[in-house]
Amino acid sequence: MGGDSAQLLAVDLGTSSVKVGVFAADGRLLSFARRAYGRAQVAGEVAEQDPEVWWSSTAEAIREAASDLDLRQVGAVCVGGQGPTLVLVDAEGRPVRPALSWMDARSTTQGARLSRALGTDGAAFSLVPRLLWVAENEPGSYERARWALQAWDFIAARLGGGRIAAASTFAGDVVWRGDWLTAAGLSGSGPHPRCGGCGRGVCRNGWAMGSGGRVAEGIPIIGGMNDGVGSIVGAAGSVVGRATDPGGAAGGLALCWHERVSAPGVDCWAGLVPGTHIIGGAFVAGGRLWTGGRTSRPPAICSARSRSLKPHPRALAGWSVCRFWPASDRRCGTRPPAAPC
Numbered sequence: 638m639g640g641d642s643a644q645l646l647a648v649d650l651g652t653s654s655v656k657v658g659v660f661a662a663d664g665r666l667l668s669f670a671r672r673a674y675g676r677a678q679v680a681g682e683v684a685e686q687d688p689e690v691w692w693s694s695t696a697e698a699i700r701e702a703a704s705d706l707d708l709r710q711v712g713a714v715c716v717g718g719q720g721p722t723l724v725l726v727d728a729e730g731r732p733v734r735p736a737l738s739w740m741d742a743r744s745t746t747q748g749a750r751l752s753r754a755l756g757t758d759g760a761a762f763s764l765v766p767r768l769l770w771v772a773e774n775e776p777g778s779y780e781r782a783r784w785a786l787q788a789w790d791f792i793a794a795r796l797g798g799g800r801i802a803a804a805s806t807f808a809g810d811v812v813w814r815g816d817w818l819t820a821a822g823l824s825g826s827g828p829h830p831r832c833g834g835c836g837r838g839v840c841r842n843g844w845a846m847g848s849g850g851r852v853a854e855g856i857p858i859i860g861g862m863n864d865g866v867g868s869i870v871g872a873a874g875s876v877v878g879r880a881t882d883p884g885g886a887a888g889g890l891a892l893c894w895h896e897r898v899s900a901p902g903v904d905c906w907a908g909l910v911p912g913t914h915i916i917g918g919a920f921v922a923g924g925r926l927w928t929g930g931r932t933s934r935p936p937a938i939c940s941a942r943s944r945s946l947k948p949h950p951r952a953l954a955g956w957s958v959c960r961f962w963p964a965s966d967r968r969c970g971t972r973p974p975a976a977p978c
Contacts, residue, residue: 643667643706646699649864650691650718650789652676652738657698659706670701677738684740688724688732691788692795714796717861718789721812723767725782725828726791730799733781736788737767744770747821754820762906765817772827782828787812793858865891866909875910880917892916 642661649656654673661667672694677684723737737744748766764785772779786794818824861867865883868874869891874881880892897914898905908915 642710643703643708644710644712646702646708646711646714648695648699648714648716648718648789648792648861649867650695650716650792651864652719652740655691655695655698655718657695657702659702659708659711668702668704668706670698672698672701677740678735679740682742682745684738684742685735686722686738688726688736688788688791691736691792695792695795711856713857713859714793715859715861716789716793716796717867718792718864720787720789720863721762721764721767722788723764723771724786724788724791725771725778726784726786726794727781728783730784730791730794732791734771734775734778736791737771741767743774747773751817751820755816762812762904763814763817764812765814765821765823768823768828769821772821772823779827785828787863789861793860796858865889869893869915870909875908875913877913890917 643659644662645660647658647660649658653676654671657670658666659668674686674690674694677686720739722739725733727733744766747769748763751766751769764787768785771782815824862870868883869881872881873879874891875893877893877895880890883889883891892915893908893910894905894914894916895912898916905914905916907913
């Protein structure tokens with residue numbers, strides 16, 4: 638095939654818009670389209686979105702991105718996006734209620750309860766507390782649901798004609814931890830969380846009319862990842878000592894480190910590279926606030942550094958990567974400044 642042949646169709650389902658890109662085999666972007674659908678409907682602790690709006694916007698963006706291209710030779714489709722956002726669907730892949738956005742705070746009580754029961758943290762980036770909240774507060778929705786999905790897995794399912802593939806995840810991911818599901822009493826009944834390996838399905842005729850029918854049936858659909866994790870991958874942020882701004886609606890700072898850090902107010906989760914850990918991440922999703930240029934001292938990370946971060950021979954000192962940057966200075970994906978907190 639020629640270098641300009643469309644080889645990959647990529648979908649990024651963000652918090653306020655969906656982005657679609659078509660790429661050549663050498664990685665060049667051939668076409669790009671965006672459709673905005675506004676942020677989640679927020680009222681107090683409630684933050685919800687309509688998955689059907691995601692789908693219609695995605696279909697429109699695919700049609701625009703493919704308007705001047707022949708997508709019949711596309712080799713794969715990959716979908717990633719916002720999270721942790723919970724989508725409950727029935728056996729046919731239809732939503733039984735609006736999606737609980739990652740900004741929804743109603744499951745805080747359930748998350749704290751599970752953390753105490755298990756003696757561990759991680760609720761901010763898990764979907765188990767959200768699923769438990771639905772089970773306890775909306776038993777009708779819980780009973781009607783067949784599958785519990787992440788946001789991008791819903792789009793992948795629609796591309797696959799409603800068939801649900803295994804949800805995208807990676808080893809050590811906290812989204813659908815088995816011990817959390819067991820502690821919540823959700824492992825034996827109710828909607829089935831889709832977890833355990835990279836999601837994979839194939840394009841079906843069921844979505845052809847909605848997206849313009851421009852991608853051949855049978856093309857593999859690969860479940861992607863959370864957009865914050867994708868930012869870390871794109872910025873080569875899995876190198877020990879390197880920090881990445883995940884960007885998007887959440888913002889934050891994700892530091893790759895060689896050991897796990899446990900300190901009040903600091904989130905730490907398994908890195909993509911074995912033996913590494915990510916400290917921080919999307920602060921808004923984790924209940925933290927990154928104030929940009931207002932201060933140069935993030936108390937949670939700086940205090941944790943003095944107690945928990947031990948220098949690594951391949952890493953920059955902890956203090957050199959944990960200060961705040963002004964919004965106009967996005968250096969955290971390249972070289973951290975040398976000034977201490």
